[in-house]
Amino acid sequence: MEYNESINDIAAALQQPADLAFELPDPEDEQIPESDFQQQLDVAWQVCDRFDLQTEIWRGRILRAIRDREKKGGDGRGTGFLKWLKEREISKSQAYAWIQLANSADTLLEEGRLDPGSVNNFSKRAFVETSKASPEVQQMVSEAAQKGDRITRREVRQLSDEWTAMSSELLPEPVKVKAADNTLPPRYIAPLVKELEKLPEPHQKYLQKEIAANPDVDTLKQVTTEARYLAKYLKSAAQVQALTQAEVDIETALEEAQRVGxxxxxxxxxxxxxxxxxxxxxxxxxxxxxxxxxxxxxxxxGASTPNLRSxxxxxxxxxxxxxxxxxxxxxxxxxxxxxxxxx
Known part of the structure; x- marks a missing residue:
């Protein structure tokens, strides 16, 4: 009985129009200041963005339920799930993107890293970006959302960069100090850390000495580029038969290339x-x-196919x-x- 009642409630809700009746400013009304015009449109856009996020999370949950039901009682090939998608003209990639979004939402909610009431403060892209972030960043984002802050992908990435700058063990102390007092922007530090993570420890130490000696933006950019080249060098060298068969000392050759610039x-x-x-x-x-x-x-x-022979x-x-x-x-x-x- 409860099941039928919940279905009826949902069906009844669908009969009600969504509360998206905006009063958009007249684009031809020159008396409206440009700043006010932009602000009104931005507010309307944010509401649409939130509505879209909630809709797609639920679409993902619905699709996940269909997929899981098929796994349990279907033919093992997902035929019923694919048929369901085809009937609604949904691509497989889109379906799994929605399922991933639903999984991210449920994980954040179940682990207590996100208050259900603050979901509407996220843009869709910000929500996806948050689900990919570290637990510490998720916590900071959640706290900002609970305070009522508008969360966009830019804010999430900024918080992620700041956390990387403050917490990474790959950064020498002088860089962390400057990151803490905002004399070194985190947006330059995060890419460096990502490139350093790809390198063996000896090469990390070599580059760490460089940035410790000159902890400024120009050095960070230069070392980030150098680390990127190092990672590319090491990855490619391991795949070159001409080097591995001849037992070339790749590490020493790398050091010499660094030394002579x-x-x-x-x-x-x-x-x-x-x-x-x-x-x-x-x-x-x-x-x-x-x-x-x-x-x-x-x-x-043969002779009967002269053009094919040609x-x-x-x-x-x-x-x-x-x-x-x-x-x-x-x-x-x-x-x-x-x-x-x-x-």
Whole structure:
């Protein structure tokens, strides 16, 4: 009985129009000051944003219930769930985005990091951003929302950057001190921490010394760029067979590149070498595929298919040992490649 009553209550609520009857300012009324015009529209937009957030959280909960029901009693392939989406013209990616939003909402509410009454103070993007933040940042955001503050994605990111600047163990003390008194903006510190996290400890210490000696914005930017190149260098070097097979001392080479100031060039060279090897591997697999397809097509064609034979005769050389290709449609730049399989 209670179940039926709750369904009836919901159905009755749907008969009532949503309270979205705004009195928007007349865009042609020149007597309205520009600041007032913008403020009125901003308030209306915020209401729509909140309404949209609540709607999408509930859409996610509904879809999650359908999906979970299908998992328990369906065919194991999600056919019923997909049929439900198709009937309502909802893409699979959109459905799972709503489910993720609902999961984030329920997690924040269940763990007590968000007061249900303060949800309306969030924009949708801010809510998603909060769900991805650390527990400490979620707590700070929740406290601001409970005080009635309007929470946008910008505020969440700002709080996240501030927390990173104050709490990261990767930052030397001089940087933390300047972050605390706002002489070093957190927006420059957070990207540095993210890049440092990707590096081995010896390289972290090297860069930490640099920023400890000169804890200013220019140094932070420079070290962040350097850390990014270091991470790219190390990731690419581990994938380059020409280096791993020759047992090149990558770490020492890296230190030397730093010392002579050509780290970015060395990193780019290693990255290009990695891409080259991957391209060669892909080229070989494509070359083998062309050769096999050409052989199969040759067997299935004959004098009755002269045009198909012509197509085959012109493409077949791309599966041979030697290939030629004119670059940019000019005869002056011809590339000749030879592939030899060594067993």
């Amino acid at each position: 050509c780290l970015s060039i060395a990193a780019d060279l290693v990255n290009q070498a990695s891409q080259m090897e991957q391209t060669i591997a892909k080229l070989y697999m494509t070359w083998k595929r062309i050769s096999n397809l050409a052989d199969r097509l040759y067997v299935d064609t 197509l085959l005769s012109n493409l077949e050389p791309l599966g041979g040992e030697i290939m030629e290709l004119q670059l940019s449609g000019t005869v002056e730049h011809t590339v000749r490649l030879q592939i030899q399989e060594i067993t």
